[in-house]
Amino acid sequence: MQLAKRLETLSTNVFADMDRAKNHARAIGKEIIDLSLGSSDLPASPHVINAIEQSLHDAKTHGYLLFHGTKTFREAVQEWYSNRFGITVDPETEILPLIGSQEGTAHLPLAVLNPGDFALLLDPGYPSHYGGVHLAGGQMYTMPLLAENDFLPVFEEIPTLVLKQAKMMVLSYPHNPTSAIAPLSFFQKAVSFCREHQIVLVHDFPYCDIYFQENNPPASIFQADPQKEISIEFFTFSKSYNMGGFRIGFAIGNAQLIRALKQIKAVVDFNQYRGILNGAIAALQGSQESVKQTVETYKKRRDAFINALHSIGWQVPTPKATMYVWAKLPEPWTHNSVEFCTQLVAATGVAVSPGSGFGKCGEGYVRFALVQDPEVLELAVEKIASFI
Incomplete structure (x- = not known):
């Protein structure tokens, strides 16, 4: 075969x-x-497990779940994000539930890249960032992350010919695998750079809570792009809430990018079981x-x-x-x-x-x-x- x-x-x-x-x-x-x-x-926390358990006994949760059925979850995400980062978000047009953030980062290139377009990726970086670009027929330009640069990419080193064909840049801080943190000033520079070159800026943000300096929380990309002009950010419940096996995450971002990713998602899957979303709501709204x-x-x-x-x-x-x-x-x-x-x-x-x-x-x-x-x-x- x-x-x-x-x-x-x-x-x-x-x-x-x-x-x-x-x-x-x-x-x-x-x-x-x-x-x-x-x-x-x-x-996972007992109140999260309890919310999922109670859902199991409700037959109304046993069917397919389409986008409009996720409204309560999206509103919980909107409230959590706005309280956390002080950025206004529209739950109807700027939030999309995902089966883990990896689904979003792997599928987004299908919505952004045409065959031959470049994606600017971190090296080292998370494998699904590479795989999604490959499946979309894109080319990859890897931005070296070196210890002498605090494991941050140097945008000035990207060749002009690559920039002319570049359609998306993927960042992820705190970073897997190097554990590096990027300051807000770096994100502001990245937003300015991507805006200048008309590049979609993607930020994978699974470790937003896993940091050890209490007075220095990691920045969201939207603290540098509050109007969501060019950016999309991915979150997961796997790390903060120990819900990796439940496969639940979400995207926040530019309404056009959210709509495009939603179109790809509609071809591939429905949403998770409603009870898992109920557990995620309990995680966001309950004790932290x-x-x-x-x-x-x-x-x-x-x-x-x-x-x-x-x-x-x-x-x-x-x-x-x-x-x-x-x-x-x-x-x-x-x-x-x-x-x-x-x-x-x-x-x-x-x-x-x-x-x-x-x-x-x-x-x-x-x-x-x-x-x-x-x-x-x-x-x-x-x-x-x-x-x-």
Whole structure:
């Protein structure tokens, strides 16, 4: 059977590759400590689960759910966002429910790019940003994120010929995998740059709550583009509310971009089960204490893990946000992160993500996900020490 050529580029990705390596390690008897996937091990809040549970007993929630049936959810999003960032949002034209933010970032290129158009992407960056552009037939120009630039792209380095064909730029801060935070001044520069070159500005914002400096919250793109002239922003309940398996998120942004994404979505799927939206409403409108507890948990894990790495002589910076540690590999592994990760899990059972899986500029790094308790993280470092 001959399948579409577009699948060739999608034959591998960092998470699938590590899944195979983990299964091989299990097969040879290793007990896995999995730090490779940013899937929270923490539970959703009881009031969220209760809202979903109550919905199950209501037969009216069991049918298809179309856009107009999501009004209550969109109004809850509007209230949450306006209270959080002080920006007015129209729930009818500027908010779209999504099956996780990854759905939105992967589908948006179909609405924005014609074949051959360029998308400006972060390198390293999240794999679905690349995959969506490829499926849309777009070209990718990767903007290097280097430690000496605080893992922020340098717009002045983008070639003129690329800019002439560029239709969208994708940013994501706090950043996965580097854990970098972008200041508001950077977003203001990005908005000005994209406005000048008539480029749609996309901001993937899953870690808006996962930051460790209380007086320095991450900025929304609309604090730099309050009229929503050129921008769209994606949110998810996976990180803040530990609802990754429920697959619920939303987009906020320019009404034309929301309408275009809605057209793509209408071809692909209906919305989630209404009970999941009810749970998401409860998350937004209920106590935010669970979010604070989640952040505190990741902070304790971060500190325990960083201290353990430092104790074995692996010096890595302390992340200011996200649930990850981005670590430069020691010799002799600085040019082969995949080999390091596959050999590490085979030898010790500790699974981490190779930096090269997030882009060419990720080579020489690995990403640790802080999805285990501190004592397990410390055990993982002991095993890593024996390996290196």
